Amino acid sequence: MDILISGLLLGGTYALIAMGLNLQYGVARIMNLANGEMLVLGGLAAFWLFVADGLSPIATVFLVAPLAFAGNWLIYRLLIRPLVRRAKTQGQLDVDSILSTFGMSFIFVGLMVTIHGEYFTYSYLADPFSILGTTVAVNRLVAFIAAVAIGAAICFWLYRTQSGTAVRAVSVSTEAAGLVGINVERVSAFAFAIGGAVTAVGGTLISTFITLDASMGVIFTMKALIIVIMGGVGDIRGAIIAALLLGLVETAVATIIDPGLTLVAAYVIFLSVLLFRPQGLFGRRAS
Amino acid sequence: MSRGEAIGLMLAIIVVAVAAVLPLILDGYWLSVALTAMMYVALATSWTLFSGPTRYLSLATGAFFGIGGYLVGLGMSDYGLSFWLMAAIAPVVATALALLIGLATLRLSGVYFVIFTLGLAEMIRNLVSWIQNNFLGSRGLYVLTDFTDADIYWMLLAVSVAIFALGWWINRSRLGFALRIIGSDEEVAKHVGIDTAWSKVVLFMVTGFFAALIGALVAPRYSYIEPNVVFSPELSFIVVVMALLGGIHRLWGPLVGVIPFTLIWEGITISFPNYTTLFLGFSFLLIVYFLPHGVVGLMQSLVRRVGR
Numbered sequence: 001m002d003i004l005i006s007g008l009l010l011g012g013t014y015a016l017i018a019m020g021l022n023l024q025y026g027v028a029r030i031m032n033l034a035n036g037e038m039l040v041l042g043g044l045a046a047f048w049l050f051v052a053d054g055l056s057p058i059a060t061v062f063l064v065a066p067l068a069f070a071g072n073w074l075i076y077r078l079l080i081r082p083l084v085r086r087a088k089t090q091g092q093l094d095v096d097s098i099l100s101t102f103g104m105s106f107i108f109v110g111l112m113v114t115i116h117g118e119y120f121t122y123s124y125l126a127d128p129f130s131i132l133g134t135t136v137a138v139n140r141l142v143a144f145i146a147a148v149a150i151g152a153a154i155c156f157w158l159y160r161t162q163s164g165t166a167v168r169a170v171s172v173s174t175e176a177a178g179l180v181g182i183n184v185e186r187v188s189a190f191a192f193a194i195g196g197a198v199t200a201v202g203g204t205l206i207s208t209f210i211t212l213d214a215s216m217g218v219i220f221t222m223k224a225l226i227i228v229i230m231g232g233v234g235d236i237r238g239a240i241i242a243a244l245l246l247g248l249v250e251t252a253v254a255t256i257i258d259p260g261l262t263l264v265a266a267y268v269i270f271l272s273v274l275l276f277r278p279q280g281l282f283g284r285r286a287s
Numbered sequence: 288m289s290r291g292e293a294i295g296l297m298l299a300i301i302v303v304a305v306a307a308v309l310p311l312i313l314d315g316y317w318l319s320v321a322l323t324a325m326m327y328v329a330l331a332t333s334w335t336l337f338s339g340p341t342r343y344l345s346l347a348t349g350a351f352f353g354i355g356g357y358l359v360g361l362g363m364s365d366y367g368l369s370f371w372l373m374a375a376i377a378p379v380v381a382t383a384l385a386l387l388i389g390l391a392t393l394r395l396s397g398v399y400f401v402i403f404t405l406g407l408a409e410m411i412r413n414l415v416s417w418i419q420n421n422f423l424g425s426r427g428l429y430v431l432t433d434f435t436d437a438d439i440y441w442m443l444l445a446v447s448v449a450i451f452a453l454g455w456w457i458n459r460s461r462l463g464f465a466l467r468i469i470g471s472d473e474e475v476a477k478h479v480g481i482d483t484a485w486s487k488v489v490l491f492m493v494t495g496f497f498a499a500l501i502g503a504l505v506a507p508r509y510s511y512i513e514p515n516v517v518f519s520p521e522l523s524f525i526v527v528v529m530a531l532l533g534g535i536h537r538l539w540g541p542l543v544g545v546i547p548f549t550l551i552w553e554g555i556t557i558s559f560p561n562y563t564t565l566f567l568g569f570s571f572l573l574i575v576y577f578l579p580h581g582v583v584g585l586m587q588s589l590v591r592r593v594g595r
Contacts, residue, residue, distance in 0.1 A: 104572075106564050
């Protein structure tokens with residue numbers, strides 16, 4: 001029961017991070033391997049403002065979101081768009097964007113190390129709270145609720161508004177979306193920026209209960225990628241289920257075997273997805 | 288043998304001869320820099336054997352290299368086995384692992400393969416640390432041999448020559464031809480009847496074999512082996528940057544990238560140790576935006592422009 005509740009709470013936050021990557025890869029078609037660093041930046045902002053000014057991480061969220069949106073939009077316009085324009089095939093774009101975002105991720109890590117080279121340790125709402133007979137820290141619950149609220153808002157936007165529909169149209173086919181009068185480049189830039197903002201906010205939330213440091217981004221990138229692939233690229237519903245599943249398995253492995261093996265567990269899941277369902281949990285096999 | 292090939296062979300012999308006498312001239316610090324450079328020449332060239340023609344970016348180098356170093360340490364320290372035996376076993380283990388990874392990921396698109404190899408070194412490090420702490424006892428592993436830096440350098444030189452010879456042979460073989468078709472268009476390759484998955488897996492095994500062999504040969508240099516040090520994700524990225532910087536369309540391209548990069552890297556490590564990550568990041572951006580075909584590609588297009 002302990003495992004179930006902690007696992008689901010962790011999975012909720014993972015779902016938010018994977019949603020960010022899904023918007024970037026599923027819609028803008030940019031494999032962003034600096035995704036984890038964006039997350040750690042969100043965590044660093046929370047840590048910094050909490051230690052220096054005593055600002056609550058929940059308030060930081062409202063600061064991080066617009067900043068990350070603007071930053072990611074600029075990254076797309078300045079660094080990614082030239083790659084999109086010169087790429088002849090999706091394969092070439094993948095290689096270019098992978099290399100370019102690797103560069104960005106190392107630059108982010110290098111900058112964060114010079115800002116704060118140690119663990120981002122702070123304590124916010126670390127009080128015990130009990131649900132269904134299980135004791136969890138309040139910060140985990142708060143992060144989960146915030147993640148659900150943001151995720152629900154994004155889903156509402158995607159499925160109930162006109163601009164959200166345009167984003168989904170681009171994720172289905174850039175060519176067809178262009179034919180029906182959608183400005184694909186603008187929607188892609190927008191989706192990339194929203195995705196970055198969602199990831200950074202996820203990082204702010206996660207930093208309340210997981211101690212981050214500058215070099216941890218790559219592990220979160222891996223996890224987000226595993227979730228997105230397991231759920232099926234562009235499939236939000238699949239990603240949510242996959243995130244909850246990963247949260248559960250990781251918590252189970254950490255509790256029963258060893259906390260050092262969570263990445264190994266994630267790899268086992270990844271490997272079985274690649275072997276048995278490379279098209280995602282709910283995806284149909286391409287013919 | 289054509290005239291061009293004869294000249295190429297002559298040049299290669301001269302370069303190898305010069306490289307072979309270097310340890311007699313250099314000592315201390317510069318010998319260790321030369322040793323590092325030779326290690327990266329071998330790693331980057333063997334990386335290019337697979338990633339060059341197929342355009343599948345492999346980040347598994349650190350994992351295979353770590354397997355080489357770790358197995359040598361484990362065998363010598365805990366089981367009293369000889370260095371040579373372990374240096375022979377380690378590449379076989381890495382090749383088997385490469386086979387499994389290749390079968391699981393190389394049938395799918397290149398993105399999945401990159402992602403899978405991205406966390407591989409870290410994952411194996413976690414797994415090995417756990418096994419060592421729980422089952423083997425957490426003693427350190429020692430690799431004590433009487434090899435000098437010069438000996439290790441010569442061994443790596445021999446391995447590099449072997450890699451170049453193999454690369455030359457593959458380029459001329461049916462396999463190399465098949466790989467080039469896969470790299471330019473995988474669909475076409477499938478339609479002309481190339482077993483694309485199998486060709487990629489075989490080449491990936493070759494890079495795995497060499498990375499582990501190099502890791503094993505370099506292990507005596509560090510004497511003390513710890514999983515946290517030998518399984519270095521950073522190594523995989525350095526190798527990628529070096530190879531792409533030089534250019535991966537020629538067998539000797541990576542060589543052009545390795546030597547300047549090693550010198551700059553050593554300089555930064557000594558003078559500004561906190562900025563190596565930043566430097567690595569900017570190198571990636573430099574390659575993507577200004578040197579998409581590497582230094583060799585840039586020189587070739589310059590030569591072509593002048594010749595016109």
